[in-house]
Amino acid sequence: MTTLITMEESNYIKIALLLLRISPRAVRIQFDYEIHPDCLNETLNSNICKLKDLKIKRHINQEQWNLLFPRTGEGSSKHFDSTLMICLIRNLTPIQISDILPISTNISVGTDLSRIKFYRNKIAHSEDGFISSIDFQYYWNDIKMALLRLGGVSMETECDTLYAKEFDISQREDHLSFIKTQNKLIKLEEELVKVTERVEMLELKLNDPIPKNLKDLFAKEIKLWKKEMMTFYITTGATKVLKKIENDSFVVITGNSGMGKSAISHYIALTLEMNNGYQIIPLTDVCDIVKYYNASQNQIFIIDDIFGRYSVEKSILHSLERLNSKIRSIRTENSTFRILATCRLLISNTPIFKKFSQMFQTVECNLLSKEFEATVAEKKKIAACYIDQKTITRISDDMVRGIDMFPLLCVIHRNRKQKTKILLFKNPYDEFEKELDEMYDNNKSCILGLALLVIHNNNLQKDLFYDNIQFREAFDAIVNYFNLPSRPTLQYVLSCLQTLKEIYISEKANTITTLHDKIFDIIALYFGKKIPKIILQHANGNFIRDRIQFASLNKEHDEFTILIPPELECVYFVRMGMEIERKSFVNVFNTQQMKHEFFKKKL
Known part of the structure; x- marks a missing residue:
């Protein structure tokens, strides 16, 4: 009597055979569509340098190389395994293939190939050779649908036949022997890649201009980006921006706040890291581009709000002008050097930005334009x-x-x-305002915390809640204005503010910020209307410089500008006197109001 194997063992064998025996044909159909057999050898020869680099890095082994460039005749996809075909699609076409499992709603050629790659590696690293029925059903459906989308519905019968198949003990040994051999090959290739990468890392460390502590901070930030990518949908616009940065060394993504400029820049940086071995360097100071440049490393510098958030900061502009010749020299000598920046439309529409774009020969990707906008x-x-x-x-x-x-x-x-x-x-703005009004009426401690976040210009250090005289003065002023029946402790206000995590705020180490700059814009305007005098007396100087305008000027302003009534203008000038005493001249003379003659006369 035939003895059948357990359901869990059968599940493992079915998934493995689906990936090892059936999926290569589906991948080959897609491969031949992306790189037509008639154009294959021309494509390989024109990308010989890139392929040699992949070979050096062990992403292509010697056996695969011989298939690409045989001693006699020409290479043919008929002999390529799925690992090689996915590697070529990933590196020779615009299709983006990830090492992580895409979310189920994200369906494209790239994500389907990513699914096959992910599950193939998962099977290769399975130690026990068992898959539960629940996991099996999810894996099977995910892989099968990807194969049908890649290879066509003609593959469904073969998939269904394998799904219904039962295995006895004698069949198990034959199949497991084949699966284990394939898994060993994959693991061996992975080890060779890791060894090569370790050698390269050691070489880079010897010449790395970036201090270790700073690299650790970069790594933490990039880790958060990777988490974001779990729910990132790749739009046509994002793909086009990626194409731009592949061909041009300095790209600026422009658009209004909240449109996804930063998310797209993170996606592109991570894609270049994954596909081309780029080192990602997130910067806040443009001067660090030259400081951390490494000619022996593929690098992409990511800079959010390259000119500032609310107006062009002249100090940044002057720094870029000083660095122009050096950056131009780097771009000329290093074809892999990349800068990817974001910029808000209110700044990118200024003459200064246009001048900058000409000076640096940047490529602008406007997310509101027909070319890049999301449908x-x-x-x-x-x-x-x-x-x-x-x-x-x-x-x-x-x-x-x-x-x-x-x-x-x-x-x-x-x-x-x-x-x-x-x-x-x-009505997003109305809804935020209603929430804040409700909080103002029913949860004064939370509203106190948000007011302090505004006072500190969206960069609130938690240790200030414990021992800081200037911080306590601002806190006392707000408490007195709210006329609270009892005075909460600063520690209690901090604990209440932390209940707004993932709704309004986020925490990174010792710092509290809003989830997004747009949320801060809304909150800042709310408190600018609610407590304008306290804002003028206690807020961060940069906050006042970027967001305050006299209502009496009767001039155009953006929707988040805080308009100061005439009766508080004297309070503003007292504060400017304090800024001058602190030698913070830029906060006095580099404001948007300075362009108006009427304001200059008042000053």
Whole structure:
């Protein structure tokens, strides 16, 4: 009598055979579509330098190399394994293939190849050779649908035949022997790649200009980016920006706050790291570009708000002008050097930005332009990464079109009450204001915490809540204004503020900030209307410089500018006197108001 193997063993063998015997044909169909057999050898020869680099790094082994460039005849995909084909698609086409498992709603050629790659590695590293029935059903459906999308519905019969197959003990040994051999080859290749990478890392460390403590900070930040990518939807615009940075060394992503500029820059940096071995360097100071440049390393420098957030900071402009010749020299001598920056539209529309673009020969990718904007369908797919389907069906196309910060609203909606979710998309600013009003009426300690966050310009250090005289003075002023029946302790206010984590704020080590600059804009305007005098007396000097304007000027301003009534102008000038005493001249003379003659006369 035939003895069948256990269900868990059978599950493992089926998934392995699906990946090892069936998936290569599906991958080959897609490979031949992306790199047609008639053009294969021309493509390989034109990319010989890139392929040699992949061979040196052990991403292509000698046996695979011989298939690409045989001694006699020409290479043919008929002899390529799925690992080689995925490697070539990843490096010779614009298709983005990841090492992590894409979310189920993210469907494209790149994500389907990523699924096959992910599950193939997962099987290779399985120690026990068992898969539970629950996991099996999920794996099978995910892999099968990817194969059908890549190879066509003609593969369904073969998949279904394998799915229904039962294995006895004698068959198990034959199949496991084949699977183990394949797994050993994959593990051996991975070890060779790791050894090569370790050698390269040792060489780089000897010449690395970036201090270890700073590299550790970069690594922590990049780790957060990778977490973001779990729910990042790749739009056509994002793919086009990636293509731009592949061909041009200095690209600036422009758009309004909340549109996803930073998320796209993170996606591109991580893609270049994964596909081309780039070192990611997140910067806040443009001067560090030259300081941390390493000619022996592929590097991409990521700079958010390259000119400043609310107006062009002249100190940054002067730094860039000083560095122009050096950066131009680096770009000329190093074809892999990359700078990817973001910039808000209110700054990119200025003559200064246009002058800068000409000086540095930058490429602008405007997320509101027809070339780069996300379609309504793409925005709804972004929503599907964060929002339940029931809520999505209630969001009309007009609502999607009418909100620039739609991606941001999708991210922040998750921790809000169900009844407020759709309102957040209908009238986002009104909804935020209602929430803050409700907090003002019912939770003064939370509102105190947010007010202190505004006073400190979205960079609130937690240790200030314990022993800082100047901080306590600002706190006392706010408490007195609110006329509270009892005075809460600073520590209690901090604990209340922390309850707003993932709703309004985020914490990094000792620092509290808002989840996004756009949220801070809204909160800052709210308190600018609520406690303008306290803002003028106690707020960070940069905050006052960037956000304050006299109402009496009767001049144009952006939607988040805080307008100061005439009766508080004297308070403003007293504060400017204090800034001059502190030698903070830039906060006095580099304001938006200085361009108006009427203000200069008052000054």
